[in-house]
Amino acid sequence: MSDQKKMDCGRRNLVIATSAVGGVAGLGAATPFLASLTPSERAKAAGAPVEADVSKLQPGEMMTVEWRGKPVWILRRTPEQLASLKKVDPEVADPESARSEQPAYIKGEARSIKPEYLVVVGICTHLGCSPSSKLQPGAESGMGADWQGGFLCPCHGSTFDLAGRVFKNKPAPDNLPIPPHTYLSDTRILIGEDSKA
Numbered sequence: 001m002s003d004q005k006k007m008d009c010g011r012r013n014l015v016i017a018t019s020a021v022g023g024v025a026g027l028g029a030a031t032p033f034l035a036s037l038t039p040s041e042r043a044k045a046a047g048a049p050v051e052a053d054v055s056k057l058q059p060g061e062m063m064t065v066e067w068r069g070k071p072v073w074i075l076r077r078t079p080e081q082l083a084s085l086k087k088v089d090p091e092v093a094d095p096e097s098a099r100s101e102q103p104a105y106i107k108g109e110a111r112s113i114k115p116e117y118l119v120v121v122g123i124c125t126h127l128g129c130s131p132s133s134k135l136q137p138g139a140e141s142g143m144g145a146d147w148q149g150g151f152l153c154p155c156h157g158s159t160f161d162l163a164g165r166v167f168k169n170k171p172a173p174d175n176l177p178i179p180p181h182t183y184l185s186d187t188r189i190l191i192g193e194d195s196k197a
Helices: 002-037 041-046 079-087
Strands: 050-053 062-067 070-076 117-121 132-134 150-152 181-183 188-191
Touching (some): 050 062
Antiparallel strands (some): 050 188
């Protein structure tokens, strides 16, 4: 009886040791496979969605993230900046953004899911130049006294308001594109993918 207990103990130790070695080997083999499931930097550049943390973005500030090799601006608009959109409605070419490149759920003059945040591709729709931000109203931005804030493409002079809407009679034919995006939380935005697509 005691000999059988000794044998069972030895067998059990062998099974435990074999399982432990097998588990470590399996984990080692699975690690490269699991790592391959996360998008590489190359895949991200090719179009994988990117996350943006906007928790530190103060009202009136803008940040840039890269998606598909393009700059995507995230502007946290102030109530005053949002109010300025209505003022320039008669001056922009497509006030309701009816013909713009944007997801179907982006509507109206604010061109956003949450009015506070504008998420827009920072590439001019004329020849693909990169506009610069002129967020301050008036002459402070180096624009005219009646400037409400927005963006200026320095290449050919196209101007856009704080919703990325192009002003009339400018070289750029359309508003700045809005990429597909969704909110993962109040402070995290996923750009390049949405839950409504």
